[in-house]
Amino acid sequence: MRAAIGSAGWWRGIYGALIGGAFGFGLVIGLRAISGLDLFQTEQTGYPHVIVPAITAPLGFLWGMGNFDYWLRWASGAPTIPDDHADHGAKTWKDYFKVNTDHKVIGIQYIVTTFFFFFVGGFIAMLIRAELAQPGTQIVDPGTYNGLFSTHAALMIFVFVIPVFAGIANYVLPLMIGAPDMAFPRLNALSFWLLPIAGILFLGSYAVPGGAFDAGWTGYAPLSTGAPLGQSFFNLGVQFAGASSIATALNFLVTIITMRAPGMTFWRMPLLVWANLSTSLLVVAATPFIAGVQFMVLFDRALHTNFFQEAFGGDVVSYQHIFWFYSHPAVYIMMLPGFGIISEVISTNSRKPIFGYRLMALALLGIVVLSYSVWAHHMFVAGMFEWLRVPMMITTLLIAVPTGIKIFSWIGTMFNSVLHLKSTAMLFAIGFIVTFTIGGISGVMLGMIPIDIHVSDTYFIVAHIHFVLFGGSVFTIFAGIYHWFPKMTGRMYDEKLGRVHFWMTLAGMLGTFVPMHWIGMEGMPRRVADYSAEFAEWNLMITVASFFLGAAQLVFLYNMIVSWRYGPKAGPNPWRAKTIEWQVSSPPPIFNFDEIPRVVGGPYEFGVPGARHAIMAGEKSEVKKPERSEVVTT
Amino acid sequence: MRDVPILKLAGVMIVLTVITSVIMLIPDWFGEQASTAADDIDRLFDISIVFSSFVFSVVMVLLGYAIWRWRAKPGDESDGEPIHGNTRLEIAWTAIPTVIVSFLAAISWIVLDDIEANEPAEDSMALTVTAQQFAWEFEYPEAGKTSREFHVPVDRQLDVELRALDVLHSFWVPEWRIKRDLVPGAPGASIDDDFVVEPNKEGTYSLVCTELCGLGHSTMRVEVVVESQAEFDAWLVDQPETPAENEDQAAAEDAS
Numbered sequence: 001m002r003a004a005i006g007s008a009g010w011w012r013g014i015y016g017a018l019i020g021g022a023f024g025f026g027l028v029i030g031l032r033a034i035s036g037l038d039l040f041q042t043e044q045t046g047y048p049h050v051i052v053p054a055i056t057a058p059l060g061f062l063w064g065m066g067n068f069d070y071w072l073r074w075a076s077g078a079p080t081i082p083d084d085h086a087d088h089g090a091k092t093w094k095d096y097f098k099v100n101t102d103h104k105v106i107g108i109q110y111i112v113t114t115f116f117f118f119f120v121g122g123f124i125a126m127l128i129r130a131e132l133a134q135p136g137t138q139i140v141d142p143g144t145y146n147g148l149f150s151t152h153a154a155l156m157i158f159v160f161v162i163p164v165f166a167g168i169a170n171y172v173l174p175l176m177i178g179a180p181d182m183a184f185p186r187l188n189a190l191s192f193w194l195l196p197i198a199g200i201l202f203l204g205s206y207a208v209p210g211g212a213f214d215a216g217w218t219g220y221a222p223l224s225t226g227a228p229l230g231q232s233f234f235n236l237g238v239q240f241a242g243a244s245s246i247a248t249a250l251n252f253l254v255t256i257i258t259m260r261a262p263g264m265t266f267w268r269m270p271l272l273v274w275a276n277l278s279t280s281l282l283v284v285a286a287t288p289f290i291a292g293v294q295f296m297v298l299f300d301r302a303l304h305t306n307f308f309q310e311a312f313g314g315d316v317v318s319y320q321h322i323f324w325f326y327s328h329p330a331v332y333i334m335m336l337p338g339f340g341i342i343s344e345v346i347s348t349n350s351r352k353p354i355f356g357y358r359l360m361a362l363a364l365l366g367i368v369v370l371s372y373s374v375w376a377h378h379m380f381v382a383g384m385f386e387w388l389r390v391p392m393m394i395t396t397l398l399i400a401v402p403t404g405i406k407i408f409s410w411i412g413t414m415f416n417s418v419l420h421l422k423s424t425a426m427l428f429a430i431g432f433i434v435t436f437t438i439g440g441i442s443g444v445m446l447g448m449i450p451i452d453i454h455v456s457d458t459y460f461i462v463a464h465i466h467f468v469l470f471g472g473s474v475f476t477i478f479a480g481i482y483h484w485f486p487k488m489t490g491r492m493y494d495e496k497l498g499r500v501h502f503w504m505t506l507a508g509m510l511g512t513f514v515p516m517h518w519i520g521m522e523g524m525p526r527r528v529a530d531y532s533a534e535f536a537e538w539n540l541m542i543t544v545a546s547f548f549l550g551a552a553q554l555v556f557l558y559n560m561i562v563s564w565r566y567g568p569k570a571g572p573n574p575w576r577a578k579t580i581e582w583q584v585s586s587p588p589p590i591f592n593f594d595e596i597p598r599v600v601g602g603p604y605e606f607g608v609p610g611a612r613h614a615i616m617a618g619e620k621s622e623v624k625k626p627e628r629s630e631v632v633t634t
Numbered sequence: 635m636r637d638v639p640i641l642k643l644a645g646v647m648i649v650l651t652v653i654t655s656v657i658m659l660i661p662d663w664f665g666e667q668a669s670t671a672a673d674d675i676d677r678l679f680d681i682s683i684v685f686s687s688f689v690f691s692v693v694m695v696l697l698g699y700a701i702w703r704w705r706a707k708p709g710d711e712s713d714g715e716p717i718h719g720n721t722r723l724e725i726a727w728t729a730i731p732t733v734i735v736s737f738l739a740a741i742s743w744i745v746l747d748d749i750e751a752n753e754p755a756e757d758s759m760a761l762t763v764t765a766q767q768f769a770w771e772f773e774y775p776e777a778g779k780t781s782r783e784f785h786v787p788v789d790r791q792l793d794v795e796l797r798a799l800d801v802l803h804s805f806w807v808p809e810w811r812i813k814r815d816l817v818p819g820a821p822g823a824s825i826d827d828d829f830v831v832e833p834n835k836e837g838t839y840s841l842v843c844t845e846l847c848g849l850g851h852s853t854m855r856v857e858v859v860v861e862s863q864a865e866f867d868a869w870l871v872d873q874p875e876t877p878a879e880n881e882d883q884a885a886a887e888d889a890s
Binding site: 142143146214215216220222223226310311314315316317350351352353355356357358359381382383384385386389390393394397398400401404405407408409411412414415416417418419420421430433434437438441444445448449450451453454456457458518521522523525526527528529530531532576605606607608611 | 638661663664665671674675678679682686689690693694696697700701704705706710711712713714715716717718719720723724727728731732735736738739742743745746749796800801802804806808811812813814815816817818819820822824825826827840842843844845846847848849850851852853855
């Protein structure tokens with residue numbers, strides 16, 4: 001038992017959380033006692049004796065799990081224990097529940113954790129649709145309803161879509177660039193462990209007085225600054241998720257810039273790597289803004305600052321400016337990694353090089369730059385300065401251009417190809433092009449100010465965001481999961497169930513979100529528990545379709561679990577792809593490569609006689625002399 | 635790409651564009667029109683539908699053709715043609731969408747200027763709308779009246795000012811196509827809190843709050859009665875006087 005307490009792990013994690021929580025609680029009570037205040041401050045925006053422990057208990061937990069051990073020893077001058085990498089790889093399922101610095105283990109930890117929150121968020125979506133099946137309130141009261149759609153969005157955005165891409169890239173990207181691991185493995189582990197904390201804080205808000213946060217995932221002030229205690233849990237959850245995002249983005253940037261295998265120039269990087277480079281640039285510059293603005297809300301709530309209190313000189317609209325300065329780039333943080341996945345899947349299954357590779361990479365960078373100049377298109381009716389609207393409309397419509405380039409390039413890749421539809425990943429990639437094109441089109445409509453004035457804050461918006469976030473991001477996530485499932489698990493999934501999942505998801509998705517455009521244009525506002533009776537039939541149909549969509553995800557869950565355990569063994573390269581991760585065994589060796597591969601050509605040289613992307617260490621003897629001299633000269 | 639029947643594909647795209655546009659233009663998407671701005675906005679929406687149908691048709695035809703034409707035969711393990719790109723095509727699909735979105739931006743700007751006459755018309759009626767959780771209040775300053783009911787005369791421009799007492803709300807009458815947030819702290823230098831709208835059809839509509847404002851958000855709806863000037867005047871007479879402190883406040887604001 002003593003060993004268990006002393007060494008990093010769940011026991012020390014639990015004690016750490018308790019000690020951390022007790023310290024935070026004691027600190028608040030102690031300071032209040034010294035200052036002669038009431039020990040417990042229970043205004044609904046207050047509760048410092050809950051908020052501070054909600055910060056210190058997670059930190060104690062992270063310490064207990066061992067996230068800080070190496071750094072603390074180093075910082076205190078104690079002898080550091082050199083990492084012998086004994087913890088790399090996962091021998092049993094229990095190893096996934098420990099702090100691990102192996103990027104492949106962390107990748108799986110990320111993916112499984114985020115999908116857990118995907119299913120929780122999806123269940124909440126089912127409750128929302130059940131309530132909306134009929135006008136009036138039947139299942140939940142309006143307060144609970146506001147909590148449901150707020151937590152649904154917070155879970156899906158902050159602990160599913162954004163981090164699941166980080167998880168997929170965590171697994172695949174170091175292999176793709178021929179690196180043995182990420183640049184900062186300990187930071188990588190910490191990034192992962194911050195995530196479940198964010199999710200637990202979001203869900204934990206259901207248990208506190210006043211219920212879950214209910215000001216929407218946008219948390220507009222001053223509704224959020226005056227909301228009950230649950231809102232503080234949203235403010236804090238975003239900090240943990242945001243810190244996780246920023247740390248991972250730094251890790252990706254350094255890994256991509258400094259750890260590419262010899263010969264992998266920027267123009268030889270697979271587009272997934274380009275996509276994550278672009279995403280990371282967005283995250284490091286934009287995410288601090290949402291962290292900041294949520295702190296400002298928390299300070300307004302708990303410390304009575306007046307950032308957004310107009311009566312005391314605060315500026316209400318500035319919340320929206322800062323929030324969207326992150327949250328619009330966040331839309332691309334949730335989409336660019338998906339673009340990368342789609343490029344890999346389409347090129348491989350079309351047996352063709354990506355059409356216009358360089359323009360594809362430049363389009364990503366174009367989106368990064370433009371995405372910082374469009375945020376106020378969320379605020380055309382917010383009462384902001386009039387002059388800002390037209391410039392924002394122009395940049396908003398222009399950002400459709402690089403996105404269009406990508407769509408046309410993917411289709412160009414399919415021309416003159418040998419197109420394989422047998423992989424579920426490819427089905428989702430093609431489905432993605434269809435649904436994302438629709439989402440992009442409605443996005444352009446929303447960018448046109450006079451149309452936006454009418455449909456802003458209606459179900460048209462709900463339809464649009466689900467076309468780009470579900471039909472866009474989630475479809476690419478499924479494509480990525482199916483594509484790399486054999487690599488990650490060493491086993492094949494069931495293609496038949498995969499196809500069932502795809503067609504059910506596509507049908508359910510269209511049935512759920514297409515009619516939302518119509519009821520929005522006709523006059524149904526978003527975020528309402530109750531609505532005018534004229535929309536009853538459509539809402540009932542949407543609810544039925546959404547339940548079908550929910551059921552489809554159970555097929556996916558079953559397929560993944562059973563195939564992971566019992567699926568037929570997959571070879572190293574079932575899709576006959578060219579990128580480096582497919583040239584090693586499935587799952588890859590613990591340290592990825594015996595010797596770092598050498599990159600000698602582009603990543604998608606399908607059909608080019610004699611072309612190679614990389615030469616693996618084991619192949620040395622097979623490589624003919626002329627090719628090797630070519631390696632030296634390039 | 636050499637043996638792609640470009641003309642035939644273009645023909646299919648045009649046919650599909652026309653079919654999609656026609657189908658999409660038949661339904662009355664935005665519902666009844668009851669303000670002078672509605673017609674402009676709906677026409678803009680129709681234009682955007684035609685362009686959207688075109689883009690959608692181009693993508694779907696190309697995608698469908700690629701799948702139909704180059705789908706691998708079972709057991710075919712060969713690779714496709716190693717085409718890395720085509721600079722002219724790439725320039726084309728950068729330039730053409732740029733032209734399309736620039737055009738859409740230009741006409742949107744024109745329509746926006748059109749519906750937002752910067753100076754209220756001479757015979758416009760001033761109206762102050764105040765929102766709080768979860769109720770509306772309508773002040774008619776020229777008559778010195780304030781009501782919880784919302785009546786306006788037809789064919790007369792309204793010069794609307796917006797006030798919020800607690801959190802954000804949003805003013806939306808779907809038939810008027812006009813929406814604007816009510817921001818606490820207005821009037822303020824950086825808050826655009828007024829707009830003009832001219833209802834041009836008598837009838838009863840709904841004013842809906844579209845900005846999440848708390849527990850009662852979904853119930854924050856009120857009837858809008860658009861009626862003739864005579865009916866409106868008769869109704870207004872019966873409404874309560876604006877309470878004194880409101881007037882003082884308004885006077886103070888006018889002075890400042």
